[in-house]
Amino acid sequence: MQARTVLVLGAGPGGSAAAQHLRHYLPDGDRVVVVDRTDRQTLGISHLLVMRGWLEPDAASISVRDALPQGVEFVQAEVQGIDTGARRVRTSAGEIAYDALLVALGADLRPDLIPGLKEAIDANAAEEFYSLSGAWRLNRRLESFSGGRVCIIVSRLPYKCPPAPYEAALLIADRLRERGVTCGVQIDLFTPEPSPIAAGGPEMGQTIRSMLQEQGITVHTGEELSAVDHEQRSATFASGRTESWDLLVVVPPHAAPSVLTESGLIESGWLVADRDTLRTEIDGIWAIGDSSAVHTANGMPLPKAAVFATAEAEAAARDIARTLGATAPEPAFEGIGHCWFIVADGMAGYIEGRFLDPPGPKLQLHPASADNFAAMQAELQDWSEQARRR
Template sequence: MLRGWRRPDDVRVRPTAASLPGVEMVTATVAHIDIAAQVVHTDNSVIGYDALVIALGAALNTDAVPGLSDALDADVAGQFYTLDGAAELRAKVEALEHGRIAVAIAGVPFKCPAAPFEAAFLIAAQLGDRYATGTVQIDTFTPDPLPMPVAGPEVGEALVSMLKDHGVGFHPRKALARVDEAARTMHFGDGTSEPFDLLAVVPPHVPSAAARSAGLSESGWIPVDPRTLSTSADNVWAIGDATVLTLPNGKPLPKAAVFAEAQAAVVAHGVARHLGYDVAERHFTGTGACYVETGDHQAAKGDGDFFAPSPPSVTLYPPSREFHEEKVAQELAWLTRWKT
């Protein structure tokens, strides 16, 4: 989307009954989860359950950073964590004739640890000659000491080298505290500030109100057993971005689709066993891979075991066309599965 290779309708999926045979689909907004009563309140019904899987993702809260919502409303900033947002940011980049684009992470945790840096590569590729000649420069800002810190310092340093090779600036330990949309300036927690002409921001992520209503933690992120994804409630599981899964090194598992998909299969077996079906027990292994597009139909690949002792056993392989094609094939398989 951000590079212009896809349109919203190319990747938008609305699962149908055909893609979920034997499943009764209910379209509604979850308002409240009552664990004690074992019911889910929606905007149009109350649904009881014998087993519950919470997969409510993470929400974006631009109001969490003072001035960020104003900057987005004033069109001096954009975000790429929604389909519309990615399309709008692409248009803003296309209209920028000169200046500085700041790609800033406004808070942690956030979905897809590689996404902000991939965005920088994709924006650079979109700019073409404007970037190659230095007419527009790109800088990245993160509150972390390195990109993708959970994957270990070697992965982070490799990604910093990739950024440097592409002429993209990297600014670590920069916690965004405030945005002045009129002055087009970011202010950080360490007292420093940086100007921009266009801000491409990773908005602060928060648990959904519905997930928070379950009362399974004070933060709203749902703690789960690393192997089974079970929660502190006997017949409740949670998967994906809504969870907090603590790794052996004490850090949280990154919020990434590859993990959510693997967790879903584990929980499906867990729910079936809970309901009395004779199926094999599965455990989540913490292994997974993701890709970092570099904008030129090549991609780097991060692959490894996040359950390994500190640091996780993860390798970032250099960009290649093969990895890009792997990612495209995975995308096609996923879209085919859910658009059937």
């Protein structure tokens, strides 16, 4: 049998997990090739730890090349175009032909989509923590912040790691309190959602709102950012509301990588994938993780989180292997997941649930404890060590 090539675009948690499963299911003669522009992989929760000062940036990532299993080829290059008819991908390192293509390119941060936001970040007038460098820069700002109004703004929906902005607000308050900066400090969080983590329902939203209020943080829902003026230190919302700030922390708009749109894979928004097989409507292409959209029973998109990307990776790898004639179990993606919810130094809760069950997601927020914080640290350590042992 002629050797086939399965090409994985993206080496984040989802892409790397998919490559590992594909290598397990496919014959040794078949190629598994992973392409990514960087050799570093991080987990989103690490950015919060860097922001809070509990983790150095260098310790927050691992080498993709070292972590991928034997028999998986890694190409460090920029994906420049996808020819679905010829089944070829153009990269900065040359063209690669594929028999099956798995898209796991993640979501790009696009501050340029909000007038004035990119300029504010470039001028060091606004901060973000969704990149490793941004998380570290925000950490430095928190170390010198002497008081005033902190505005944390979720600019657009959807975004990665839905609990992260609420955790960030709590951790910012926790760090300022630890430094003794309490007088004259006001922290406000603005989100387009009707309630905090709306997928969890009104009860969870009220629990999180109360949790933040206990720490002096005010939550403003239904507010979508429309513009930022860093010279005036003001933020304007679609409602017409304008707010001033001394420290602005923004979750930038997220978007699927432009190469997917330019290659004709996306008409609007995200690359839609079947919830069971992760197949797209384009023959020979599967999609997982943050650049994809899998819809829940109530029609809402599945949250963008690593826990789902890695579970989707297993289902997609099975379906790809079976499509190519290899032996693999039936694909099964159940949409079960959990994520940590850090509230203070040494204290964390977690959210868990079944996201694909009808009529909609069923979630539960478990209270914060020192044991949960220790379990979170152990999980991160295990992820790092397992990746290095592959």
